[in-house]
């Protein structure tokens with residue numbers, strides 16, 4: 314990685330996104346710190362990341378309003394010379410069966426998981442990269458199962474999976490595009506207290522540690538021959554629908 318490399322992790326102020334940003338800053342990446350509502354957390358994280366002697370540019374954007382993104386990109390131009398790594402991580406994860414999902418819910422899930430990542434990929438191609446670039450889309454290992462409890466989420470993530478493959482074709486040879494499909498890493502924000510029993514989580518009976526998730530990112534960053542692939546980091550939950558999924 315060049316000393317001047319820039320990374321953008323969407324939804325990067327909290328939880329998994331913030332963890333990835335911390336690791337990237339520690340590895341020397343300058344960071345475009347994207348957030349939607351978490352301004353306080355983003356400001357605190359900015360200070361923390363700057364301790365690694367990297368540049369941090371804050372970027373507030375609602376990815377459920379993709380029509381506003383081109384204006385948002387203008388604010389980045391001039392401040393960010395190029396983008397070397399884009400991680401499409403931002404997500405909403407709402408309950409709703411196929412029949413029970415509202416139009417607003419369907420649109421928001423599609424915009425956050427598909428339309429905005431698509432526009433961001435186009436923007437990255439325009440901005441250019443300082444070196445061969447990389448895009449990593451955060452998917453979900455449980456896309457392997459036909460689970461209807463969160464239909465808008467799963468259908469939108471499935472579309473992001475297809476975008477990953479098509480973008481790998483169109484972005485080559487300048488940019489490699491891959492997916493990471495986590496299993497159970499963190500409780501959902503709206504999870505009820507208690508959490509699942511270990512045997513309910515996945516075949517390996519433990520949550521996926523954040524370190525394991527990041528080590529897959531490091532692997533993709535270091536391996537220059539992989540594009541259009543998705544790696545499941547999930548304790549085997551893509552093989553067998555974990556019982557906790559069926560309970561919520």
Ligand SMILES: NC(=O)c1ccc[n+]([C@@H]2O[C@H](COP(=O)([O-])OP(=O)(O)OC[C@H]3O[C@@H](n4cnc5c(N)ncnc54)[C@H](OP(=O)(O)O)[C@@H]3O)[C@@H](O)[C@H]2O)c1
Nearest residue numbers: 324328329348349350351375376377402403404497498499
């Ligand atoms: N947690 C898990 O165990 C798990 C399992 C499988 C897959 N994943 C995937 O891993 C990724 C990270 O998971 P997570 O649990 O850390 O995600 P999360 O907390 O549910 O969401 C991450 C961020 O997405 C941002 N976001 C939501 N709506 C947005 C919008 N309209 N515009 C812009 N940003 C928006 C939020 O930013 P603000 O806070 O700034 O509003 C939020 O902090 C997601 O893609 C998720 O699907 C996670």
